[in-house]
Amino acid sequence: MQYDVVIGLEVHAELKTNTKCFCACKNQAGSEPNTNCCPVCVGLPGALPILNKFAVEQTIRAGLALGFDINRTAIFERKNYFYPDLAKAYQISQLVKPICVHGSLRVGDKVIPIHRIHLEEDAGKLVHGADGNTLIDYNRGGVPLIELVTEALQEPHIESAEEAIAFLEKLRQIYIYAGVSDCLIEKGQMRADVNVSLKPKGSSTYGTKVEMKNIMGFKSVYRAIKYEIERQRDILDDGGVIEQETRKWDDDKGENFTLRTKENSQDYRYFPDPDLLAVEISDAEVERIKKSMPILPDELKARYMNEFGLSEYDADVLLQFKHVSDFFNECVAEYNQPKNVCNWLTTEIMARIKTETGAGPILISKQNLLWLIKNVDDKKINRLNAKEVLSKVWGTNLNSEAVAKQNNWIIDIDNGALDGIVKKVVDSNPNVVAQFKAEADPKILNYLVGQVMKEVRGKASAADVMAKIKELLG
């Protein structure tokens, strides 16, 4: 039987702030365990949460980046559950009046409706030991976290693992460009819960949803969705019934298993947190944040393609990492040759910074790179030597111009002298010339260009030399 797949996403992202959501402890990963903690973080009796203004601002910023309406009153609720990752036995979250409602995200040709984004606190980190004990570090407890939930009942839906990943990649890019989160996946700063349901093709009745929580990494999300679609398809094809449940994805085994079924599903007993006042968000505040919004990837992409004439592919490569497109923007502001700058960035620079999980820093200054690009454009250094300079300067304090001079790579040979050398090389290679005349294949001339370049020790432009040879041979 043919089925329609309906995928819902809940995406958590840790906000970039100095302090936690409800206390003034540092929001800082990588500290010694339990050193960014206070009585609020460890739920000591009588400790009172005090909401961080910037966490609210960052949530609004995330919402504005995705076209959300901002609620003018936001309320915080307690989500009660009994598990040691939160010492108070509840998480402060939002249910009835989240900060952002009704947004959307364009993925390919589809505009996926998003239900809400709310602000909540992250939980502490548990390390389960082999000795039957669990170690708890509450440094992450209380870190501001935004949860985005896609619309469950409104079309268009995310319908495949590929679309889900495209959604997540795009969302991650927007959060990073908006400056709301670094979204480092390997550090757990962005996590996704996925729900999947199948319905007979064209049916208007939704199937039973199965949820998979806290899947780490987009590759795992992809595999988990593929697996779950197949699992449900097999059950339905055999005339079975899908049970509403939460299943745990085991990335090592590449399969999922039942975590809890509806009968014992969590009962969170939400109620408004009496320790926190409702927050009034004025039009003026929303306007102020709107004005402070940085330029977002879609807008940059349009500018790269329309104003700078870059291809869509090149624009996407530049935009893949914010520090790369920032660097590109700075370079172009100073040297208005976007295509040339783009070529260097998407090839030489990308090759040096790309890692398996992302991209490292650009280890050459704007000035040093621009010197190379300009001087290649002005035919003052040939491209191969310029790449050599880049290799020598990369990650050091060396200066491009100094390195080029030191290696005698600056093209200072005058035109007359170059003509003489070209003539000498042509004259001393009659066989090659004869072969070229017989076959009329310009590739044959590459040998002569190589010989000239050898004579001038690379201090000429290969294109110039080729032109001179062709001119000489008529």
Next chain:
Amino acid sequence: MLSDSEFEHLRNLSKLELSEGEINKFKADFNDVIAFASQVSKAQVDLTKSYFSSIKMEDLREDMPKPSLKQEEVIKNAPNKKNGCFVVPRIME
């Protein structure tokens, strides 16, 4: 009045093991608490108005860090600790 099944549900959520005597005692206590709180529903209020108090976003806490507790202070009262962490029995969700 709290039904037996509602009480059992709450006991389960609280992860508590209770003896027969405790069940009877807490059930009675619970019903007292609910009866006390139920007085609120008798209050004459205008439901067209909202009664919650609020704070302007501008008046919220600025995002400036303050010193946290020292690690040894944080875990001081923990009955079991290791490597600067609280130690609890392993519970997998």
